[in-house]
Amino acid sequence: xxxxxxxxxxxxxxxxxxxxxxxxxxxxxxxxxxxxxxxxxxxxxxxxxxxxxxxxxxxxxxxxxxxxxxxxxxxxxxxxxxxxxxxxxxxxxxxxxxxxxxxxxxxxxxxxxxxxxxxxxxxxxxxxxxxxxxxxxxxxxxxxxxxxxxxxxxxxxxxxxxxxxxxxxxxxxxxxxxxxxxxxxxxxxxxxxxxxxxxxxxxxxxxxxxxxxxxxxxxxxxxxxxxxxxxxxxxxxxxxxxxxxxxxxxxxxxxxxxxxxxxxxxxxxxxxxxxxxxxxxxxxxxxxxxxxxxxxxxxxxxxxxxxxxxxxxxxxxxxxxxxxxxxxxxxxxxxxxxxxxxxxxxxxxxxxxxxxxxxxxxxxxxxxxxxxxxxxxxxxxxxxxxxxxxxxxxxxxxxxxxxxxxxxxxxxxxxxxxxxxxxxxxxxxxxxxxxxxxxxxxxxxxxxxxxxxxxxxxxxxxxxxxxxxxxxxxxxxxxxxxxxxxxxxxxxxxxxxxxxxxxxxxxxxxxxx
Amino acid sequence: xxxxxxxxxxxxxxxxxxxxxxxxxxxxxxxxxxxxxxxxxxxxxxxxxxxxxxxxxxxxxxxxxxxxxxxxxxxxxxxxxxxxxxxxxxxxxxxxxxxxxxxxxxxxxxxxxxxxxxxxxxxxxxxxxxxxxxxxxxxxxxxxxxxxxxxxxxxxxxxx
Numbered sequence: 001x002x003x004x005x006x007x008x009x010x011x012x013x014x015x016x017x018x019x020x021x022x023x024x025x026x027x028x029x030x031x032x033x034x035x036x037x038x039x040x041x042x043x044x045x046x047x048x049x050x051x052x053x054x055x056x057x058x059x060x061x062x063x064x065x066x067x068x069x070x071x072x073x074x075x076x077x078x079x080x081x082x083x084x085x086x087x088x089x090x091x092x093x094x095x096x097x098x099x100x101x102x103x104x105x106x107x108x109x110x111x112x113x114x115x116x117x118x119x120x121x122x123x124x125x126x127x128x129x130x131x132x133x134x135x136x137x138x139x140x141x142x143x144x145x146x147x148x149x150x151x152x153x154x155x156x157x158x159x160x161x162x163x164x165x166x167x168x169x170x171x172x173x174x175x176x177x178x179x180x181x182x183x184x185x186x187x188x189x190x191x192x193x194x195x196x197x198x199x200x201x202x203x204x205x206x207x208x209x210x211x212x213x214x215x216x217x218x219x220x221x222x223x224x225x226x227x228x229x230x231x232x233x234x235x236x237x238x239x240x241x242x243x244x245x246x247x248x249x250x251x252x253x254x255x256x257x258x259x260x261x262x263x264x265x266x267x268x269x270x271x272x273x274x275x276x277x278x279x280x281x282x283x284x285x286x287x288x289x290x291x292x293x294x295x296x297x298x299x300x301x302x303x304x305x306x307x308x309x310x311x312x313x314x315x316x317x318x319x320x321x322x323x324x325x326x327x328x329x330x331x332x333x334x335x336x337x338x339x340x341x342x343x344x345x346x347x348x349x350x351x352x353x354x355x356x357x358x359x360x361x362x363x364x365x366x367x368x369x370x371x372x373x374x375x376x377x378x379x380x381x382x383x384x385x386x387x388x389x390x391x392x393x394x395x396x397x398x399x400x401x402x403x404x405x406x407x408x409x410x411x412x413x414x415x416x417x418x419x420x421x422x423x424x425x426x427x428x429x430x431x432x433x434x435x436x437x438x439x440x441x442x443x444x445x446x447x448x449x450x451x452x453x454x455x456x457x458x459x460x461x462x463x464x465x466x467x468x469x470x471x472x473x474x475x476x477x478x479x480x481x482x483x484x485x486x487x488x489x490x491x492x493x494x495x496x497x498x499x500x501x502x503x504x505x506x507x508x509x510x511x512x513x
Numbered sequence: 514x515x516x517x518x519x520x521x522x523x524x525x526x527x528x529x530x531x532x533x534x535x536x537x538x539x540x541x542x543x544x545x546x547x548x549x550x551x552x553x554x555x556x557x558x559x560x561x562x563x564x565x566x567x568x569x570x571x572x573x574x575x576x577x578x579x580x581x582x583x584x585x586x587x588x589x590x591x592x593x594x595x596x597x598x599x600x601x602x603x604x605x606x607x608x609x610x611x612x613x614x615x616x617x618x619x620x621x622x623x624x625x626x627x628x629x630x631x632x633x634x635x636x637x638x639x640x641x642x643x644x645x646x647x648x649x650x651x652x653x654x655x656x657x658x659x660x661x662x663x664x665x666x667x668x669x670x671x672x673x
Binding site for chain 1: 517520521524526528531532534535537540542546549550551552553554556557559560561563564567568570571574588596597599600601603604605607608611612616620622624627628631633634642646650654660661662663671
């Protein structure tokens, strides 16, 4: 009951005129980046981040999270109408969405996608609503060793379950840690890793890193493939919309299953992309009409969309509660949180009730706003697709350059940003994951501090990480996740010596699609 | 064209080199345990070592024939490389001239160059966008957010 009371209080914060206006702006910008290929939710949120520095934290997070919802919805629009996924997480929606639209039912495809997406998001928000205060209770038991254990668990879960090659994840994490360590050490006050460049004493701001990694990096990946948009009619017939939404409950099992997959993948850092692929794959295997998947099957749209949005929404819970972002976008938002002066982690639920519940309430409202706006703006954004990529690309470059500069009025940051762009391109091409890299840049410092504080408490004994049930469980869970890929590899090798490489190759192929 | 193998190897060398630099330069801060607790260099040093070890593993896996790379042997084809360079090279030049001629002039020239020279847009439209972009930057940053963008050595020479 306590949760519901808090939620009502949150609504009084979220449902005010300025915040509703921010939601509309955020959702529209989000749909824009979602629709434009080469820009996605992580880039959009990073591009918008510098503008939020002067805002109230709760207003800033409402703007950024609304942009996220908009981007998730916008990504599905282009997947269905043009067979171009505007977002990596809506790739799976193209499999059945585009065939259905091509067969003359674009409205049904869009309405089905939006309806199931809204359902997925709703399940995600409800999950957050009910788990939030439980998290707050656990919060008070957290000291430095527990914090370190949670960070450790976050890093380990990327290695064990992130879906990318484990050693590449480790390298990405390591680079992030090293970048976080650049500059003045908060514990001893000494200057570290500046490699003789005095300007690096201030450290490398994570905004500079994300602008390069996501802005320039994804642009380079996107420019590689030339886009050929074959648009189908994008007129919306409202009766058709209601008919499609009314049909949704008939696929209740698919909806619930996909929402469950999405929530699970969102809370563990699998992310929306992995969630939508997994959900599509499972639906194809278990659906009675599984053979028809790929030809415009309703469940082939429902499954990836529901999971995508459930994962996107629930990814915010571990970000807020534990400081573990469940997706790349959440990782960028978490960096924002720290810039606004908030510490993600359990104490947020105790100290910043207005912020947390305002955000949760805004998630309910924001998703409704997003569904309404996306339906209304489909024709407009479909027209936007005709702006040539050659015009959009240099504008994105300029936004990234100016954004990187404006963080701390430093030219070096622009050069670094461009360097991160090349790194992002290489990493993207070779399936190095970007989310753990960003995560390590954002919380690498805090993890190190927590570790060193724990060591001071215990006078150098590692036993402090096994001193009570909570911290032991976290550390053991982290170790298990870290060793999981090794164990799986071993099992696979024992079962079929020749099969291992084949499995890895086909897993990689799935991601290439 | 660039094969997947070459790209894997060069990326591994790049990350490994970074790891070595991190490990070596953190030795200056001291590693291990002292009176003040864990020394400042310890964490970065370990990170550097982990990056080096991971890069070595990626290097070996990337260099081995077949295996996980079988699915995509070619990472970047010649046409793709040309497109990527077509975006990146002008962007790099743009960044390089900012200290010289300032953000506004550089942005205008950059927009004009990438739109008009490859004939993506008509002369007139490119010119219009080249003028509109720095104007928008000026209004948003210098006026609304009070962030001064670099005006460059050229402007300084004219005493602006």
